[in-house]
Amino acid sequence: MTVMQRLDSQANDFNATLERLLAWEGVSDAAVQATVNEVIARVRGEGDLAVVDFSNRFDRLQAAAMSDLSLSRERLRQAHDGLPEAERAALTAAAERIRRYHAHQRQDSWQYTEADGTVLGQQVTPLDRVGIYVPGGKASYPSSVLMNAIPAKVAGVAEVIMCVPTPGGEVNELVLAAAWLAGVDQVFTIGGAQAVAALAYGTQSVPRVDKIVGPGNIYVATAKRQVFGQVGIDMIAGPSEILIYCDGLTDPAWIAMDLFSQAEHDELAQSILIASDPTYLDAVAAEVEKLLPSLEREAIARTSLRDRGALILVRDEDEALALINRIAPEHLELSVADPQALLPRIRHAGAIFMGRHTPEALGDYCAGPNHVLPTSGTARFSSPLGVYDFQKRSSLIGCSPAGASTLAGIASVLARGEGLTAHARSAEYRLLPDIGKE
Incomplete structure (x- = not known):
């Protein structure tokens, strides 16, 4: 028996099975909501005192004041300079590529004058101050720092405040180095709902921001949802997803590993392959079985593939494209001979990776486009994080x-x-x- 379930688009129960597979509801339970409510209320009322208290309680710290929970720009520079050469070079190359791509997204103000002299237009201005949340500890993501902070700076945001928890005092030097390269202005080593509340309402030490972006756990997501309206947020993200459409000519081992690249994130991540050749699906299934034990995060990936993964057999390309648009995936790999020919028919996808030599993993780190993408079908109406998320527009009428x-x-x-x-x-x-x- 293979790890991943097999679905056939011609089966009578296909639609119902697919709906169950895709179902995900990011609703906090009552206990999470109650904790978040308490944290937000106390941070609003007590400021720094509450942030220090919650940080000590939840992150196993012994901070006496907010001065123990902040890092200077000099500390960020030291982290950057102290990296091994290979890591520093890779981080620098990724930052440069991300900055160059996002520079193309920057929007300018515009005006036009009608025949009678009336002036109409739009003034585009950056947000004043933005907060970015970055997961901390062992689950540290320097790539998230670059993807969230660089577009803000390209947009012209004057001040970027980063919050990154340090559970048990564990600091990730790559994350700090990324903050230095991205131009982050202030760093606080706080996390969870208390970080979101501090950014949204401000404390004696943490300045109030206009928008909060970045991934986090269920407490962070719940807090972001709670403070929306007080501040802007990027999105409430669900588990990571990848959908691969293959014409059956890509090395099955490559496709198996591409499926793993999302499955290893967490048990709720989703990896789906669509193909019209049943023997090719067999070959990929065999590679999944063969390669899965070689993963360091095998247990997580195995659970993800078993519970939420699928190999889907379709009749033809038309059916595959219809299925892609129905699922509206976060990451879409077109592992086919001519991916460009398919683009006009793809309406819903967060990011589209074109061709056999473009695995989703390249987009996560260094291709250039943002890896903060709409999940859980929200690509039907949402877009990747970008410079435009850090700019606002005022209408001009004269x-x-x-x-x-x-x-x-x-x-x-x-x-x-x-x-x-x-x-x-x-x-x-x-x-x-x-x-x-x-």
Whole structure:
């Protein structure tokens, strides 16, 4: 029996089985919600004192004050300079590629002038201050620092505040080095809901931010959902996902390892392969069985593949593409001869990896595009994190006297139709007395 279940699009129960496979609900239970409510309330009321208390309790620290939970820019530089040469070079190369890609996303203000002199447009400005949350301890992700902080800096955000927990006092030097390269302005070694609350409401030491981005555990996700509206957030992310469509000509071992690249994240991650050749699915299944024991995180990957993974047999390319759009995956690999030809028919995917030599893992670290992507089918209406998430737009309207008179005539009729006479009269004051007489 293979690790991954097999699905056939022609089976009577295919749709129901697929829906069960894809189902994921990131709802916090009552205990998590109660803890988050307590943390947020205390941080709002007590500030630094509550943050220190929760950090000591949840992260097994012995901090006496917030000064024990902050790191200087000099400390970040030391972490960078102290890295082994290979790690420093790889981190630098990744940062440069991410910065270069995101520079293309930067939007500029624009205006145009109508014939009567009325000016319309849009002013694009960066957010003032952004908070990024980075998981800490053994599960440390320097790539997340780069992917969250660099787009903010490219957008022109003046101040980026990073929160990274250090459970048991464990500090990850790669994470600190990434913060240095990305231009992070301040670092606090706090995590969980207390970090989210501190960023959202501010404390005596932690400045209040305009938006919070970055992944975290269920407490972090619940807190982000709770403070949304007080601050902006990027998204409430679900488990990692990969969907691979293969024409049956890629080395099965490559595809198996690509499936593992998501399965090793956690037990709830999802890895799915779609193909129209049953013998190819057999070959991949055999490679999964063969290679899985070689993984350091075998137990996690095995659970993920068993519970949420699938090898799906479809009739043809049309059916595969329809299934892709139905699933709207976070990561989509098109392991086919001509991936470009398929792009016009793909409507829903967070990131699309084109061709046999483009594994999703390259996008996680250094290709350039952002690895913060919509999950759980939200690619139907959401986009990857980018520079645009750290910019806001203000509409510009500047009427000439003639333009104001023209618009006032229209606005007056509509306002009176809505029963808003003050609106109508405000507009009518701008009517020119001789308008329309010529």
